[in-house]
Amino acid sequence: MIIVKKLVKRFGLKTVLRGVDFEVQPGEFVALLGPNGAGKTTFLRILASLSRPSLGEVHIAGYKLPQQAAQVRARLGVVSHLPLLYGDLSAEENLRFYARLYGFTNYQSRITEILEMVGLETRRRDLVRTFSRGMQQRLAIGRAIFHDPDVMLFDEPYTGLDQDASSMLDNVLEVVAAQGRTVVMTSHDLSHAEKLATRFDILSRGVIAASATQRQLKKTNLLTFYRQALLA
Amino acid sequence: MADLPSPTPSLLRAIFAIVWKDLRAEFRSFELVSAMLVFSLLVILIFNFTLELDIKTRQSVTAGVLWSTFAFAGTLGLNRSMAIEKDRGSFDGLLLAPVDRSAIYFGKFLSNLAFMSLVEIIVLPIYSFLYNTNLFQPGLLLVILLGSIGYTAVGTLLAAMSVQTRTRDVLLPILLFPVAFSVLLAAVKASGGFLNNSELTEILLPINLLIVYDIIFIAVSFMVFDTVVEE
Numbered sequence: 454m455i456i457v458k459k460l461v462k463r464f465g466l467k468t469v470l471r472g473v474d475f476e477v478q479p480g481e482f483v484a485l486l487g488p489n490g491a492g493k494t495t496f497l498r499i500l501a502s503l504s505r506p507s508l509g510e511v512h513i514a515g516y517k518l519p520q521q522a523a524q525v526r527a528r529l530g531v532v533s534h535l536p537l538l539y540g541d542l543s544a545e546e547n548l549r550f551y552a553r554l555y556g557f558t559n560y561q562s563r564i565t566e567i568l569e570m571v572g573l574e575t576r577r578r579d580l581v582r583t584f585s586r587g588m589q590q591r592l593a594i595g596r597a598i599f600h601d602p603d604v605m606l607f608d609e610p611y612t613g614l615d616q617d618a619s620s621m622l623d624n625v626l627e628v629v630a631a632q633g634r635t636v637v638m639t640s641h642d643l644s645h646a647e648k649l650a651t652r653f654d655i656l657s658r659g660v661i662a663a664s665a666t667q668r669q670l671k672k673t674n675l676l677t678f679y680r681q682a683l684l685a
Numbered sequence: 686m687a688d689l690p691s692p693t694p695s696l697l698r699a700i701f702a703i704v705w706k707d708l709r710a711e712f713r714s715f716e717l718v719s720a721m722l723v724f725s726l727l728v729i730l731i732f733n734f735t736l737e738l739d740i741k742t743r744q745s746v747t748a749g750v751l752w753s754t755f756a757f758a759g760t761l762g763l764n765r766s767m768a769i770e771k772d773r774g775s776f777d778g779l780l781l782a783p784v785d786r787s788a789i790y791f792g793k794f795l796s797n798l799a800f801m802s803l804v805e806i807i808v809l810p811i812y813s814f815l816y817n818t819n820l821f822q823p824g825l826l827l828v829i830l831l832g833s834i835g836y837t838a839v840g841t842l843l844a845a846m847s848v849q850t851r852t853r854d855v856l857l858p859i860l861l862f863p864v865a866f867s868v869l870l871a872a873v874k875a876s877g878g879f880l881n882n883s884e885l886t887e888i889l890l891p892i893n894l895l896i897v898y899d900i901i902f903i904a905v906s907f908m909v910f911d912t913v914v915e916e
Contacts, residue, residue: 503780504916519915527694527783535774541710553702554782556694580713596778600692
């Protein structure tokens, strides 16, 4: 579903990604782990077609980036630590706006379905700026899955969430993953990644330093694997 | 899952979605229009009381003062309009839509033009009263519309560029005023022509220039917007 070959990204003289090779099969949930500044967000922004690679190849769902970016974007759902929502619009209006932007004409029942799924049906007419951070993040996930994408990209979705909001987000992410979507999630929080992902890739100094599936990790724990990968 | 009809992304639908969203959000908060309006009123009041001009001189500077006011207020609105998108990350939400990114440009351009026009509609009668000049002439209103289109067209592009920098508040006017100078000059000439009852042949040249600038600025912005917003 996702194929990345020898990906390099430079910002001026600074090289952030130094030849990343990365592949994700359909239905896999990959946690992309690494310390701050490892290049996780840059990598995800390239997958999301928000940033152009300096060198290398990126294919998503059979389409090549950046040449076929519009086709890729139609199959992508993206959630970042920012909600990508409008505070002066209600939850329903935010979803309606994205539905129109994506070209849907008959979307009312889908809006209701999404709001029920993320537990915000009773707050549908409330302005988003009155929502807590956790509620905004749940609505952000609703926005991202509105068009039923094959691939979901999560960039540090737990940033700024308290314990309750984090566990509610866990539940929503489990539902999203259970629907057979391919998921890539960046995080520096190992506990959430360990609960949800089927594979763990460690991005360090601009390359994938190590990769292991959940099954391979049964003999050792994620923290040990992570530390070993960073020291290698 | 409800049966989700397959989407048919369309440029026009995306443009109107962005305009609808901007107008809806603005008429709830009045964050942008109120700032532009207060600023405009302060500028015309300051000019009115500091210049202390006689009626004849006052009429001759009217066009210049009017366009200075619109340009400063317009910059304020353009900056804020893009900053609202950037600060909450929603600009990325727009860029992620599976439509040609020129839809974002045209959507934001039309919203900005609507906000600028609204401020102009409110400011014009106050200006007419303070400067004792009749600004409600069809020709002059046409010039104001053409000037606003050109200014907003290039301003929307440059605001999308400057909003990605740390010094966006300072950078936009530094980039915009030199580029928009030609539009402002033509607009002042044409407006002055109407206010001083000049011959139509004298006014036609700046009006034609305004139309040409509008077309060039919209075409260039349409072509380069995708490159400007991508990292």
